[in-house]
Amino acid sequence: MQKVFTDAASALEGLLFDDMTIMAGGFGLCGIPENLIMALHDSGTTGITAISNNAGVDDWGLGLLLQTRQIKKMISSYVGENKEFERQYLSGELELEFNPQGTLAERCRAGGAGIPAFYTKTGVGTLVAEGKEHKDFNGETYIMETGLVADVSLVKAWKGDTEGNLIYRKTARNFNPMMATAGKVTVAEVEELVEPGVLDPDHIHTPGIFVQRIIVGQHEKRIEQRTTRPRPATADA
Amino acid sequence: MQKVFTDAASALEGLLFDDMTIMAGGFGLCGIPENLIMALHDSGTTGITAISNNAGVDDWGLGLLLQTRQIKKMISSYVGENKEFERQYLSGELELEFNPQGTLAERCRAGGAGIPAFYTKTGVGTLVAEGKEHKDFNGETYIMETGLVADVSLVKAWKGDTEGNLIYRKTARNFNPMMATAGKVTVAEVEELVEPGVLDPDHIHTPGIFVQRIIVGQHEKRIEQRTTRPRPATADA
Amino acid sequence: MAWTREQMAERAAQELRDGFYVNLGIGIPTLVANFIPEGMHVTLQSENGMLGMGPFPYEGEEDPDLINAGKQTITELPQTSYFSSADSFGMVRGGHIDLSILGAMQVAQNGDLANWMIPGKMVKGMGGAMDLVAGVKRVVVIMDHNARDGSPKLLKACDLPLTGQGVVDMIISDVGVFEIKEGRLTLIQLAPDVTVEDVKERTEADFTIAEGL
């Protein structure tokens, strides 16, 4: 039961097929499994249904797979930073299912936790509620949302061990932990791979049971909006 | 907005009333808010509905409140270590709602996360399913379970800071994180209270937003089943 | 004289209370952080998984792993905690956030809000906005009172797809402040030198006028 693979391409070997469903962690370009997405791009797999909060930017992240038309359908909450996406969608070339961000996160968690459906107030009275079951609890109306699973989940963590235990860093955690639980197979890329026992068991965010394959990646970690404030003048400046 | 209180009694001041619903963290006697339970005992509050995985033992934990008949109803998954409990239940003096452990944990999480109900396979075809809504998803039958909230949640953590951020230790985490989210007011007792910035923000299990009051407790930490193995003979013994 | 963006943000800051946990939307709402009264303890949530959001970093100290919901680089504070998106929206949906301040394309007099989509034209997505307006205890909108073409944004009914139904509690625009209680809109404050007549002219929604205006 060796979970460690040498690179992204070999870690995806035997897992990919056309018309499959993929989950990819990340929020914007933060905490995206960039090496695995690149390998998915290079694999030429097509007809993909991609579940991911965002669609990357034109030339990075899932945007790469939009360029090559490998993605048939996106399930996302926000795709505002991607012109090619907007074009494909408005021209009808790409299917798109918008989910409110919290609903998307919860659907992934539910899928991984064996919960086929749950109720939420989010989206009641909006386009999102159309065609969905409505139900009242304590005098308020809620809609039913279903759990999501993927054939393969791609996640990015900061540190991992050879047992598949993962720790995320700061806001790069985002969708990765739930998506790790919702893949029939989950492949993780980490910045640093350590032996079991190095990570404090109280600090592990994703227990190794959810991770079947793991690689060390090379992370460019692009920044979408570089915002700064002026450094205060120092006395000795 | 001072969250820190000097002791358990003052931390509960103004929060208690007869016939209220209380959640108490812990599994067995592990990770129970022992100081807060003692203060609840001393308060004399009666008619309590207690949501807790277990009922303590006869003379410790929630068992104390059973002795004094302060508890009207328990929502639990297992109460096997408590003779007084069994007696009160079999004689009809105590109401009891058994929930499968995972369902109980998920109901608390749902309550804290604004999810009024969810579906689960657990308990289908058993007493637990009686009177509950059944629904099929992908050809399998599930039952609907509702979210739980409490007037006050009592939780125990290892370390906490003055902002209410909490870190649990080993298996003493158990039900505490979900119950912390499901209390209209949540009171935490910790072994060590530190200033903000001491706890690594990636290691915090319960963000401070869920904790309204916090105290440092004195923890006896009883062991229910002290099991050991023989120490191997050492060369220099 | 209508309020500037900064003045709208400053007015919104009056809605903050000590100990509040607050989510600020992208744009003008972000500016509210600059007007938190001295000595008041307010914790900012960023729905991508952070509580205790600090200011922008100094140049050269940007961390790609540390961004807010607008994808901007930010910093942490001593009280900061990080969590997953599921936990973040559990916090939002579960009613644990006291106040959400966000922008709008349209608001209706009953509190309906539209701020995520122009059919056939703009398909950015709702992001976390639908969750926020459904889950947060109190929702304050900051917006220009009229669109660039002068058309009213405070309407009898929204014609754009809704973000939430009856969710807005207060609107702060450049001309004044409105409150929505029990589905009824009331003008409660005017920007300096703005008259009730000015507001009426620039508003489609029916509203009552608070005493003393």
Added chain:
Amino acid sequence: MAWTREQMAERAAQELRDGFYVNLGIGIPTLVANFIPEGMHVTLQSENGMLGMGPFPYEGEEDPDLINAGKQTITELPQTSYFSSADSFGMVRGGHIDLSILGAMQVAQNGDLANWMIPGKMVKGMGGAMDLVAGVKRVVVIMDHNARDGSPKLLKACDLPLTGQGVVDMIISDVGVFEIKEGRLTLIQLAPDVTVEDVKERTEADFTIAEGL
């Protein structure tokens, strides 16, 4: 000669596979941990919030914060991780655990299991058993073939309240091993010197007999 408790546990260990994540119930199932084949990597889950359960501690090294689902003091291993009860049962319910080995009061020929309640007499509760049998990929029961009074425990139908419906995949008793596939019970192995006739006599359930027995 019927199997001892240890022999039943040893037989159950043959159901383990390299890389499996396994949940062991209280009692005889716990003993299975002693028979994990050398070189096989098996990770034990404890549903109170731990993956990678180690052996009992040495005397004097018991940690009250480190117990298993049977409330026994245990130890951690290098691969150990801790998590909440909600996350633990997410793991269970979501089908991530490969194998659950647990005890039973009664099993029916269709896989129904009863192991949590005797009405009016015993009210301990189901703990995590209902979640485990509903969620884990494969459920193996280890039990004495007959109750203390000699009455059969492998029945046409359970008369005690169920823990789960049609959930059991295999039964290992002191007399042999049964498999349940598509709702049909088959005797697949006999303990040494136990005959098919012995088993038939001590069993209420209808079962077929595997070839070669």
